[in-house]
Every structure is written in C-alpha cells, then in structure tokens.
Amino acid sequence: MAGICNLCGLPDELCICQEIAKEQQKATISVERRRYGKMVTIVQGIDDSAIDLGELAKILKGACASGGTVKDRTIELQGDHKRKAAKVLEQNGYQVEVR
Incomplete structure (x- = not known):
C-alpha cells in the first residue's frame, strides 16, 4: 500500500x-581549508525541513567517492569536490552557486 x-x-x-522544494532552494558550495591543510567542501543553504539532508549527503558522498557528514544544516564532504557536487546537485534539480 502506497503512502500519502x-x-x-x-x-x-x-x-x-x-521537486518543488528543490527548485525553490539555492545551494551554496564552497571549499575551506581545515586542520593540517585538509580541504573540506561545504554545501549549505538547503532547507532541511523539506529535504532529507542525510539522504542528499549519501548521494553526494557516493558521487564524489569521499567521506562526509551533516552538521548544523550543512553537508561537509572531505576534499575539494566543488565541481562534482555542483554537477550532482544540478542534475537533481537544485539551483547551485559555487564560491
């Protein structure tokens, strides 16, 4: 039986x-340098009330072949994955701004 x-x-x-929630949101992607010179890709600006950030993080981690986590309504990916993350988000219907 299908859900409602x-x-x-x-x-x-x-x-x-x-789909409507995705089109109305603008994801911002940036890269930060953390401890010991490690790069971290930050995806923010996505409202977690309409979108499951954990599921989106899982999709991004698989596409970028990296680890990552969801912290404080942002997705953090290990490494510099701006281009890949932007491409995956655009394919999934999000508006993307790369900084």
Whole structure:
C-alpha cells in the first residue's frame, strides 16, 4: 500500500512536493581549508525541513567517492569536490552557486 504525502495529500507516486522544494532552494558550495591543510567542501543553504539532508549527503558522498557528514544544516564532504557536487546537485534539480 502506497503512502500519502503529509503536505499535499496525494499518494507518494504522484507527490511533487520534493521537486518543488528543490527548485525553490539555492545551494551554496564552497571549499575551506581545515586542520593540517585538509580541504573540506561545504554545501549549505538547503532547507532541511523539506529535504532529507542525510539522504542528499549519501548521494553526494557516493558521487564524489569521499567521506562526509551533516552538521548544523550543512553537508561537509572531505576534499575539494566543488565541481562534482555542483554537477550532482544540478542534475537533481537544485539551483547551485559555487564560491
């Protein structure tokens, strides 16, 4: 039995709430240098109430072949993955700004 979306009341197969939420958000990608000269890619600006950041982090980690985590409503990826992360987010329907 299919589930029902809590926001729109449609069956999960017909629900477009996730797609609308993706289009309305702008993800900002930047790179920081951390301890011992390690680079970390930061993805921020995505509202975690409409999007599961853990699932998005899992997709990004797989695409970038790196480790990462979700901290304080941001996704942190180990290494400099600005271009790959931007490409994956754009393919998934997000607006992306690379700094």
